[in-house]
Each structure stands twice: as structure tokens, then as C-alpha cells.
Amino acid sequence: MAILMAQPAASSLEERWGTVELVLPGDIELEAVAVQAAGAVAAQAGFPPERVEDVKTAVGEAFINAVEHGNRGRADRQVTLRFHRQGNTLRVDVFDCGKGFDLNRLEAPHLRPKIEGRESRRGWGLFLMRHLADHLEVSRCTSGGSCVSLTIVSRPSSLDR
């Protein structure tokens, strides 16, 4: 079901596992696996507790986006999560089989019209990714498919102080 791979051992922690990759079937029921793996990687990388929670939420949303939009709900299409650690920064690339999307064309959700039933109550996934990650980008892969990349810096948040 899932393949977890780490790069070969080396001397420093960073060199020992500069990259970790998790390949999952595109099944929404595996959201918890993606979330818990993201939390484990961030914690192992020494992220403070609140930033670990940010990583879990942002990566969980990227996984859901890949399953629902990228792979159009087809569980036979895979989602790959690739975690790269570099210094105090974690970059997470989430690959799916879709065509990607234009981040600039997606508007930020507003709560009031959703509460009042004037627009769909959905649409929080990208909002959470944008607010919890330090950088977010979407790219097309030359080999097909697309990738959502989240960059998250390990720094104490106000909640960890």
C-alpha cells in the first residue's frame, strides 16, 4: 500500500535522510497516513510542536487536493509525497496525475457568505496550505502530472513560546 524510502545513511542527520518519499494509492481514506507521516518527518527534523502541526495540516490538505482534484477520485492513481529536508527548512512535493491549477486564479474564501449560504461552504484546503506554509507553488511535471510544493521553515511560532 505505502512505500517509505529514505536515502542511504550518511554522517549527519540531514545527510542521512535528506529525502523521504511516501507513495500512496489516491484514496481519501489514506489521509490519516499522509498526515501522520508528515508529522513524523517534521518531528524527526526537529521542528517545534506547533510547526509540526502546521506541517501535518498543510500536507494533509495537499494530499486531499491531489486525490480529489488531481487524480479525480481515482484510487488506482497514486499520490507521491516527497519530503526534502535542507537545514531548518522542509519542502514537501506532492505529486498527482492531474494538470495542476493556477494559484493566482483561486480567490481566498470568506466566511460570512458561506455561513449565510450565499456560496459553497467548501474551499478551505488551499487557504490552509497558503496560511500554514511559508511558500506554496504548483508546477507541471515534464513526465506528466502535477506537483504542489510546500516549503515550511522550522521556527518557533508564537504558540511554542
Added chain:
Amino acid sequence: MAKQIRVQSELVPAYAVIRLSGFLNIFAEEEIEGEVNRLLELHCPLLLLDFSQVEHIDSAGITILVGVAAKVGDAQARLGAYGLSPHYQKIFHMVGLDDYIAVGEERESLLARLQSSD
């Protein structure tokens, strides 16, 4: 097997507590909305959501909570939440949910605050 929500509620004359545990995601929608509808049909004036056993809330969970806030507001009842971790308190504030759901650290102080504002 997906991680799923468990919903249990306790109804006293003045309020009801809905205890949630597990993952608050797309699979939780039917169960939470069903319980909220049931309590509102009983004319419960105040609903408290207990998040102390919730492991994770995703965007679909936020959508469910937006729907619950709307439904409770339409019924002219009030909604509170306690037991949220600092991370989810931050997300509630980020989304704006704390404008519609009174957030407290724990049940007794939240209840005292809501009942004193009657």
C-alpha cells in the same frame, strides 16, 4: 480503513455537549449534522462542542463546522467549543470561526461565560 469521527452527546435542560473524537473530515459530516439537527429539534438553546479527543481537523471538517455554525445561528441557538489544541484555536481564528463559535479552554469556564451573557 479511514480514521473516523465518534460523536456522543449529553443533553441537560440548559445545554448539550457533543463530544467528538478522532478525525474530523469528510466522513464525519453525516454523523455530526445528524446529532446537531436532533438537538436543535429538541430546542436546545446552547450546544457545546468538546474537541478534547479530536486528533485532526481538515478542510472538510472546517466545512462541516461552518455548516453547524450556520444551522445553530438559524435556530437562534448558541454554539461554543472547548478542548481545542492551540493549533486548532489558531485555525479557528484564521478562518474566522471564532466569530461564530465561542471558544473556551474548558467546559466550565466557557459555560459560565456563555450563561453570564444571557
